[in-house]
Amino acid sequence: MATVVSENAPLLRAAPTVAARRNRAVAVAVLAWLAAVPLLILLPLLFSSPAPPPPPQPVSLVAIGDWGRDAQHGQKQVASALASVISTHLNHSAVSIISTGDNFYKSGVSSTRDGKFNSSFEAVYHHPLLQTVPWYVALGNHDHLGDIHAQVAYSKQSKRWNMPLPYFSKRLSPHLMALFLDTTPFVDGAYGKQARIVNRQSPHAQLAWLRKLLRSLDARTYILVVGHHNMYSMSMDDHLGTPSVRDALEPILKPYSDRLLAYVSGHEHSLMHMQPTVSPHVVDHFLSGAGSKLHRIVEPRAEEREKWYKCCDVLPVLAQPSAPRTVWGRSTNGFFVFDFDGRRFTAKAVDADANVIYSYSKTMR
Incomplete structure (x- = not known):
């Protein structure tokens, strides 16, 4: 008798063989392993601390001032010492040269074609190593007796001369901002009038710029301020500091004293380290004006x-x-070298024979 199978009746399946069961078990195990691989990769990341950021590259700054005298009065010897010191820093830090002003005696330059650019700069600081190091240049009172805009314009003709404006800022590293001020508009007498009236440099506009810039910096940025005129002195022989510059700048800089590495100046022709403010934070003032002709102390x-x-x-x-x-202070030709690694600040005074004659260091917060 024929058997009739209904269309709705369930079909009978053969029982799986041993081999099929084994293959299925293997497949399940493989899928489970593949699912676990991402977790195995992520677990160490979840329970380990992130790699520390690379340490910031140290910054080395050579501060020289009052130098532009046609290779006379020790300028040539100081230039040789400059090259010698820079050669020891190039391999482990980013090196720049800072000029604290009075770049061309006695009356600045008249144009970008003025021969003083060669006789007091290019032909003096001619060592091959010095050709590769940038100069960031502040104006001095003697520079204001010439065309200050010619010194600004020379930045476009020279690969190493940097003065984009009469006063400017430069971020030298992620943790260091340098401010290059034009302090002559703040002073009394003929030089100040020349800066304000003839060269049309407004002290009020510069101070407004300075306030705005300082407010814009984050709390992790340290500050180095460069200006030609020294606020204080250790000598009663010559300029006696510059009270008008002190009165203009100190109230603005005071709120940032915990992040202020130093105020660096020239004007007096010697080397000095002063601490006019000792509380709540020590504020260091370095005078580097010994690039050529000297003053006695x-x-x-x-x-x-x-x-x-x-x-x-x-x-x-x-x-x-x-x-x-x-x-500390000394009337000798030379310059200061500053090193900063993001926390440790070191200052060294170097004479015209490239000897370190003074050293100082501090740890920032």
């Missing part, structure tokens, strides 16, 4: 120190760090 006698401090902010050489003081 005349310190007030012990019984006259208070008088000179009160009248002219002449800071005596004192050992104790609890009072405004001069830490």
Whole structure:
């Protein structure tokens, strides 16, 4: 008898063989392993700390001032020492040269074709190593007796001369901003009038720019301020510091004193390290104006120190760090070298024989 199978009746399946069961088990295991691979890769990342960022590249800055004298008055010897010192820094840091002003004596330059660019700059700092290092240049009072805009324009003719404006800022590293000020508009007398009236440099516009720039910096950025005129001095022989520059700049810089590496100046023709502010943060002032012709340093006698401090902010050489003081100074040709690695700041004074004659360091917060 024929058997009739209904269309709705379930079909009977053969039982799986041993081989089929084995293949299915293998497939399930493979799929489970493949699903676990991403987790195995991610687990170490989830439970390990991220790799630390690479340390910032150290920055080396050579500060030289009051130098432009046609290779005379020790300028040529200082240039040789400059090349010698830079050769020891190029392999491990980013090196720049800072000019604190009075780049061309006695009356600046008249145009970009002025021969002083060659006789006081190109032909003096001619060492091959110095050809590759950028110069960031501030204006001095003697520069204002010439065409300051010619010094600005020379930036387009020279691969190493940098002065984009009479005052400007330059980020030298992710953690360091340098501010190059034109301090002559702040001073009294003929030089100040020349800057304000003839060269039309407004002190008010510059201070507004400075305030705005400082407010724009994040809390992780340290600050180096460069200006030609020194605010303070250790000598009663010559300029006695520059009160008008001090009055203009100190109130603006004070709120940032915990991030201020230093104020670097020239004007007096010597090398000095001063600490006019010691609380709540020590503020270091370095005077680097010994690129050529020198001034003598005349310190007030012990019984006259208070008088000179009160009248002219002449800071005596004192050992104790609890009072405004001069830490060190010398009337000798040379320059300062500053090194900063993002935390440690070091300053060294170097003479015309490339000898380190003074050293100082501090750790920033």
